[in-house]
Amino acid sequence: EVQLVESGGGLVQPGGSLRLSCAASGFTVSSNYMSWVRQAPGKGLEWVSVIYSGGSTYYADSVKGRFTISRHNSKNTLYLQMNSLRAEDTAVYYCARDKGYYDILTGYYASGAFDYWGQGTLVTVSS
Amino acid sequence: QSALTQPASVSGSPGQSITISCTGTSSDVGSYNLVSWYQQHPGKAPKLMIYEVSKRPSGVSNRFSGSKSGNTASLTISGLQAEDEADYYCCSYAGSSTFGFGGGTKLTVL
Numbered sequence: 001e002v003q004l005v006e007s008g009g010g011l012v013q014p015g016g017s018l019r020l021s022c023a024a025s026g027f028t029v030s031s032n033y034m035s036w037v038r039q040a041p042g043k044g045l046e047w048v049s050v051i052y053s054g055g056s057t058y059y060a061d062s063v064k065g066r067f068t069i070s071r072h073n074s075k076n077t078l079y080l081q082m083n084s085l086r087a088e089d090t091a092v093y094y095c096a097r098d099k100g101y102y103d104i105l106t107g108y109y110a111s112g113a114f115d116y117w118g119q120g121t122l123v124t125v126s127s
Numbered sequence: 128q129s130a131l132t133q134p135a136s137v138s139g140s141p142g143q144s145i146t147i148s149c150t151g152t153s154s155d156v157g158s159y160n161l162v163s164w165y166q167q168h169p170g171k172a173p174k175l176m177i178y179e180v181s182k183r184p185s186g187v188s189n190r191f192s193g194s195k196s197g198n199t200a201s202l203t204i205s206g207l208q209a210e211d212e213a214d215y216y217c218c219s220y221a222g223s224s225t226f227g228f229g230g231g232t233k234l235t236v237l
Contacts, residue, residue, distance in 0.1 A: 035226075037173075037228075044130075044216060044228060044229070044230045044231040045165070045167075045173065045216050045218070045228040045231070046228060047218070047225070047226040047227065047228060050224060050226075052224070056224070058223065058224040058225055059225075060225065094172060094173075099178060101161060101179070109224060110220075110224055110226075111161045111163070111178065111179065111220060112161055112162075112163050112178075112218045112219065112220050112226040113161075113163045113175060113178030113179065114163070114165075114173070114175060114218075115175050115178075115184060117172040117173055117174075118172065119172060120172060
């Protein structure tokens with residue numbers, strides 16, 4: 001059974017750092033495209049970052065230069081290192097697996113079809 | 128990455144059909160057949176309902192269908208049921224391995 005379990009959320013002061021973890025079971029993180037998606041309280045979903053199976057990483061403009069997505073293959077775990085945190089980063093952070101897409105001309109890439117999600121972990125940035 | 132535009136709310140009676148629109152631009156919805164739809168009940172994680180514009184994951188009811196015309200994608204739910212009441216979000220590939228979500232639509236089953 002596929003399962004994603006996030007941890008690491010909590011209260012942090014503006015300018016501080018936090019590392020989120022997403023432990024996966026039932027599939028191999030390093031063989032899939034994995035994303036972080038966040039949801040501010042009472043607001044909509046916002047895509048944050050993706051890591052490809054080959055290791056390439058991409059970010060939303062709102063977090064570029066401050067957040068880093070990574071994974072630990074032997075632990076089958078996805079991470080999100082968040083630095084220089086701001087009040088507007090307050091949200092529930094979800095990790096999600098992307099189904100991926102194959103285009104005959106451009107090859108495989110992430111598709112935005114997130115078929116498995118964790119339960120989320122709340123990050124609150126406040127003084 | 129710009130947010131996609133969805134109506135804030137839609138409603139319908141049990142048994143009826145409703146359609147939720149998702150309007151993007153020629154840089155996202157209009158350029159790629161990579162639009163997905165998510166259902167989210169309060170306090171729960173989102174659930175994938177439609178991907179690649181019109182494909183349904185295994186286990187999703189065939190009452191849910193998706194389509195796209197130009198820069199606008201649509202989710203149609205037929206035979207509305209009480210358990211369909213939830214928030215719905217569209218998501219589109221926006222190029223350069225980035226993605227945009229819609230603002231969400233609250234569906235009320237009257």
